[in-house]
Every structure is written in structure tokens, then in C-alpha cells.
Amino acid sequence: MNKKGKIPVHQMDDWFAGVYMKPFGAENSSPLAYEISRPHRHDFYYCVLVDKGNIELEVDFEHVQLMDQTLFLSYPGQIHRIISAQLERGWFLAFNPSLLEEPLQNILDQCLSEIILVPLAPEQSMSFFSFISHVYSVYTDPAQLFQQTILQSLVTALVYQLASTYLSTERFHLIRHPARSIEITKTFKQLVRRQFKSLRRPSEFAAQMNMTVSHLNDTVRSVTGFPVTYSIQQELMREAKRLLYYSDLSLKEIADSLGFDDATYFNRLFSKVIGVSPGTFRKQGEKTVHV
Template sequence: MDFGDNHPIRHMAKEPILVYQMDERSDGVALFRLPLPMVQAYQDELANPHRHDHYTCFFLEEGTITTSIDFHPVTINKTSFLLSYPGQIHQVGSGPTCKGWVLGFDAKLIDKSVKDLFEQSLSTVILLTLNEGEQAWLRTMLMLIDGSLHENKTALFHHKLVQTLLNGFIYRVAAIFQLQLYDRIRDYSVRSLEMTRKFRQLLNQQILTCKQPSAYAQQLNVSASHLNDTIKSVTGFSVTYHIQQAILTEAQRLLAYTDLTVQEIATRLGYEDPKYFIRLFGKGKGLSPAKFRKSNT
């Protein structure tokens, strides 16, 4: 969102879907208190679909926000914490009177092991439930980050201080996430979970160029059948299903939020034959790309 020249997030429109980027002049960290100065222009920007090129966290102290992330409805309140990935499409429905914080940060600022934990998640939306102690801890850290961001940027170790506080905050988020994740997946073997997480990470990174289960299996040094059996045992769905869902998610984004033709979308997704893409979309979503676009405009 664009809050003027002095704010650390700016937007660009090279793509039809608006992309909010971290300003190069910032420390790679942007922190805003809610409520924002919600003049009509800002409300309109939040209501329009947009992507971020960075991670974004929502932490509320009062009120509720309803939003949509990649067509998944999400409700955030003071007992929950939302972390969204770079590239996901947001569309805020309501919540302008709530109080809390929005934190954006560049992925390169956080520890690789934490980044891998998030990227290998089996869930497309990371929505955590917080107890009172966790809420208080995160609130304190956000206040420290906020204070540090507003200090003299030329001061010695300013950037290191901000990055250290950010990592402390994200380490705690990752610890909460991992504990809550463990409660859901404790019945699976470590090896099966590790393979599933690595597959998910590869899929997110390579979906536009790699669509064959055997190609992912080769990168993971296992047979295609073994990979498929493992992924299906953990998630309930085959490797092919996950590949198709990743393709369909990006196709839905482009159909709903851009003016690209179906043929242009097929090409962007790596399909030379648009008819094949239309059949694939129809089989996966139960209606043609054209009908999907019409129902979402």
C-alpha cells in the first residue's frame, strides 16, 4: 500500500495484479499500527486484489478482520496471528476499526531454516491461535521493532538491531507454528514429513516450469511411485493432484484479477496448447476458464 514517499512499502503495476514491494530505502521491514488512516483511497486499495513481494503478518489486539488469500476466506481476531507468503493474493473484506499491527519483511532477512519451515508447510495459509502469554510476548516485540524503526537510521548498528529484533519475533512465531503443526502431524514418520515438506517447497518454486511427478521425484532422489505413496499417505492426495492444484490456483488468480486472454494465461502457465489448458481447468474446477472469469468479475 502506498502511504507516500516516507513509507517503506511502495506499489508497482508492471503486472495487471498490483504488487506491493518493500521500498529499497527501508531496512526490509515495514510496520504499521492499526487502524490505518483509512481515507477512502486506502480503503479502496485494501479492497482491491493485490500481492506482496514480502512476508506479511497481521496481529490484532481488538476487533476482527475478514480477508481472502488465494480464494480462501480468512478471519483474524485477537486470538489469532496470520502470516502470508510472498506472491499470495490478498483482498481485505472488512475490519477498518480494529486495533493491532501489520508487519511486512523481506524474506532475505530471516534465517533460512525458518524460511524453509514456512515454505515447506502443508498449509497454504498460516493462521495461528495464540494464548495470552504469546499475545503479550509478540506485542512487546512489535513495540520494540516499532521503536527501533523510528530511531536515527544512521546510528551505529541500527540495521543490525532491527534485523535482530525481527528475527527474535519470527523465531517465536516459528516455534508456535511448529508446536501447533506437530499436534496435527504427530502420527507420520519424520522421513515422510520431511519429503512432503521438501516437495511442497519445490512445487512452490518450480510450478511454472516443472509439472511432471517424475521430475520432482528425481530432485528428491526417490522413485516417482515412492514419492506419490508418501505424499498421498501424509496429505491424502497424489503428487499429480498437488501439481494440478498449484496450477489451478495461479490460473484462478490470473483469470479473476487480470485482463490476460485465456491463451495468454495458458502460455504464462507453460502450456503451448490453450485447448489442453482449458480442458485441465474445466476438469479441475468444474467450469471453463471463461465461465470462472465471468463469475468472479
């Protein structure tokens, strides 16, 4: 495995207004053909609408299959690689997180799923396809007055629509839970995503949310099926796995980057949560990841 010391990060160099778009189809070369099977992370969001075709991905060690009429959103920082792609009709859209206003950013950070994958009804897929086509017409028209402002507003509206579609599915699965319990769980999820390196104990999260540890733990467990410690550890170990698989950082350097003062404790916790030691996990990755 040819690693370079840290995970490659694809950045938004020279993109107009913090946006990159491209259609894909039979007449186009695939926009996703670059560095296929090379693990990397982005510092931006990217969205894929597959109206017809399929893409096989690995996202943070989870296998993801995008089939006909599927919408997918990747968060900044997630590690992914494209395993295969046969694309006939759809869109690729990437955008800078700074485009999103705070309420929309909060909505995305509070999603309970780590992978935003939304199956669409035919009419929904047609609606999204049409919407993105309109965004693209603005994106490719330098004569459009107020092009940058219009483009950024349209992308924001599109992401709101995507979030609405995802949340409709999420709420269906959470319908038996009280609204207040869902709100608490989502706020906790957002804190974990944003502060998992600096906040480690359930009591620290509870203090941030102005509630007792027992109330936070009981609420999160009732909604997700897991205690708060599970979510905290999963977020930490997800980043640890990224660094073990796709970097040459030493175990001590990884422990330091995750806020562990004691590398031995990090090793014990990783072994307990993941089921194998960090060293074993890294060796398994060297056998299975080809870049």
C-alpha cells in the same frame, strides 16, 4: 470489473532496511485502510497481529477471519483483498524476503498450509505484542547505533518465533505420521511452491528428491490425503485463477505464462480440476469482484 492487464503488485519502495511497521488501535487510523476491497499482491511478506479486533480477508479465493489474539502471515505473491477491518489493538509488519536466511526461508516454504493463521493463547499474544513493540522502538529510533542490523536481526527472530508457534500446531495434527514421511512431504511442498511452472510431472519431482515416483506418491498421500498430482495441479490452478480473476491476459497468454505449450490442454485441465471452464470462471469473477 476494471482490470489493468495484470495483477497490481505492491512493492517495497523506500522502506527502511526492507521493513515497514505500524501499530493500529483506537487512537490510530487503520494502516490497512488503503485500497480496501481492491485485489492485489505483494512482493514481500506481511504479518498481522490482531490482539483485539477483527479483519475479514480474502486470500487466494479463501475467506480468512482474523479475530482477537490471532497471528497471520501472507506469502509474497498471494492475492488478497481486505473485506472489512475493525482494529482496536495490534501490529502490521511487512518485510523483504531477502531479510530471511535460507534455513528460515525453507521453513516457511515447507509449511503445509497455504494460509498461515495462528490462534494465540493470551500469554502468547502478549509476548508477541511486547516483542513487536520492542522491534518498533528500534524501527523508529534513528539515533540507535547499528539500527539497520539490529532491526533486521529482530525481524528474523520474530519470524522464527512465528514459525515455531505455527509448527507446534502443525505437528500436533501430524503426530501419527513418521518423521521421515513428514520430511519428504515438506520437501515436496517446497519444490511445488518454487518450481510448479517448470516441473509438471510426478516423475520430475521424484527425480529431484532422488526417490521413486511410487514412494513419493505413497508418502505424500499418507500425510496429506492426496497424491502428488493433486498438489501440483492445485498450485498451477491457483495461479491460473489469480490471473483469470484479476488480469486481462488472454487464455493463451495465461497458459503460456504457466508453462503450457498447448492452450487447449490447459483449458481441459482447468475444467477438470476446478469444475468449470476458464472462460466461465472469468465471467463469474467479473460478476463478483468489485475494485
